Amino acid sequence: MYFKRFIGERIYLSPLNPDDYLKYAEWINDLEVSIALFEMKTPITAEGERQIIEDLAKENVFAIVLNEVDKLIGNVGLHNINWISRTAELGIVIGDKFYWGQGYGKEAIELILDYAFNMLNLHSVYLKVYSYNVNAIKCYEKVGFKYAGRLREAIEVAGERYDIIYMDILKNEFKSVYIKEVVEKKKVSPK
Template sequence: MYFKRFIGERIYLSPLNVEDYLKYAEWINDLEVSIALFEMKTPITAQGERQIIEDLSKENVFAIVVNEIDKLVGNIGLHNINWISRNAELGILIGDKFYWGQGYGKEAIELILDYAFNMLNLHSVYLKVYGYNTNAIKCYEKVGFKYAGRLREAIEVAGERYDVIYMDILRDEFESVYVKSIVEKKKKGLKP
């Protein structure tokens, strides 16, 4: 069961449902999905994934659910929140490969950034991404993330070395991107 906590055009963010652990275990054990994740390089059991979901459900992590059909497609969250410096790390997983490359990740990021900046009063949100994950990098750039640095040749995958790229977005940068998006939607006669 899902609850519409933050609602977008095509998706909504819901508190995690621990009973989805089998779906997450399926995604995490799919190398095509897990190759982009920082912490998931080894196979995981269903019970191990259940514990992870239980732990994440106590944090600022949400299920990404398709509006029309209430279908789980991934999750997104804010980790390592520093309440003094007012920043957090973004993590996202679109586990259902059918929904890759269609803007669902971008919409989920916009929803979580709205939450981060306008409800949690954070100043910045950052993320890490592997250099070979060019589709994710393009998505982050579309939302407004900027390059903040890189660890050169920090990881090895299949005998090749890749950079770990750091990106971030400040509150005022997001607001300008978000406001621009609302104006464009209104011009097209869509709901913001």
């Protein structure tokens, strides 16, 4: 079961449902999906994925669900939140490959950034991405992420060396897509 916590045009973000662990295990064990994820290079059992989802469900991680049909296609979340510096790390996966390259990731990132900046009052959100993940980098740029640095030849995959790219976005660089609209609806005109 899903709950419409943050609603976009085509998707909404819902608290994670630990009962989806088999779907997540299927995605994580698909090399095309997991090759882009940090620390997901080894196969994972269904029971192992269940524990991961239960742990993530206690954090600021949300399921990405299609509005019209309530279908789970991935998740997005904020990790390593530093409440003093007001920073967090973005993590996202569109596990259902049918929905790759159609803008669902961009919409999910916009919704989670809206939450990060306008509900959690964070100042910046950063991410790490492998240099070979060109489509993800283009998506992050479209949302407004800027290059913050890179670790050159930091990983090796299939005998080739690749950089880890760091990107970030500041609160004043982001325009609210959802929360501001909800607040405006709640305002009462003065009498």
